[in-house]
Amino acid sequence: MSSHTPILIVGIVGSLREISYTRMAVHIALAGAAETGATTRLIDLRDYTLPFCDGSGKEAEGFPDLARLREEVAAAHGIILGTPDYHGSYSGVLKNALDLMGFKEFEGKVIGLVGVAGGALGTVNALNDLRKVGRSLHAWVVPQQAAIPQAWKHFNDAGELDNPEYEKRLNEVGREVARFASLLNAEETRRFLELWERAMPNPGGEGR
Ligand SMILES: Cc1cc2nc3c(=O)[nH]c(=O)nc-3n(C[C@H](O)[C@H](O)[C@H](O)COP(=O)(O)O)c2cc1C
Numbered sequence: 001m002s003s004h005t006p007i008l009i010v011g012i013v014g015s016l017r018e019i020s021y022t023r024m025a026v027h028i029a030l031a032g033a034a035e036t037g038a039t040t041r042l043i044d045l046r047d048y049t050l051p052f053c054d055g056s057g058k059e060a061e062g063f064p065d066l067a068r069l070r071e072e073v074a075a076a077h078g079i080i081l082g083t084p085d086y087h088g089s090y091s092g093v094l095k096n097a098l099d100l101m102g103f104k105e106f107e108g109k110v111i112g113l114v115g116v117a118g119g120a121l122g123t124v125n126a127l128n129d130l131r132k133v134g135r136s137l138h139a140w141v142v143p144q145q146a147a148i149p150q151a152w153k154h155f156n157d158a159g160e161l162d163n164p165e166y167e168k169r170l171n172e173v174g175r176e177v178a179r180f181a182s183l184l185n186a187e188e189t190r191r192f193l194e195l196w197e198r199a200m201p202n203p204g205g206e207g208r
Pocket residue numbers: 015016017019020021022023083084085086087088089116117118119120121122151152
């Protein structure tokens with residue numbers, strides 16, 4: 001890969017609701033990623049007929065949408081995970097989709113987190129829970145995140161926010177994911193990682 005690897009950022013919408021504030025939030029985060037020159041794609045789980053993960057590894061049989069989902073996420077350099085707050089955590093729909101995937105789709109990738117909540121407390125706990133999932137998938141979860149409390153109050157039907165601060169935060173999550181994905185995939189980074197792999201574990205420390 002060269003320094004100019006075209007970066008693809010996908011955003012997964014973890015709500016199946018027809019008019020979903022999560023989808024609106026992911027859309028705004030992806031716009032931030034697009035500002036950096038990345039190609040973006042919204043993955044709306046409403047458009048996929050997925051099985052429940054049963055741990056068999058055979059879930060894709062009879063579910064072509066699962067193979068499609070896996071391919072689309074595997075092709076991405078960075079992933080934005082969007083979730084509604086459901087009982088103080090992230091949605092089961094998103095959890096199931098993540099359980100149907102794994103290292104192949106996520107390892108070494110950059111993840112950004114955005115969430116919406118009906119209540120005033122926001123969705124910080126849900127995003128913290130997702131952060132742990134990102135670690136388990138061996139992904140790099142960027143520190144920036146955006147949690148929109150009382151989403152019903154702040155979004156209009158066109159998906160626009162009444163609060164520029166929220167919009168800025170959502171944009172920033174997308175931008176950071178795209179920037180770090182670009183850095184991770186640059187030729188210079190690859191060369192550095194190769195040197196790192198070859199480096200002596202403790203130069204100058206032999207015999208001590
Ligand atoms: C099962 C369920 C549990 C929920 N639990 C919470 C909650 O614990 N805290 C909260 O602030 N909102 C909660 N909500 C409200 C949602 O976060 C809110 O409706 C949000 O906008 C849903 O996201 P969506 O618009 O993308 O579908 C819950 C909604 C559902 C359906």
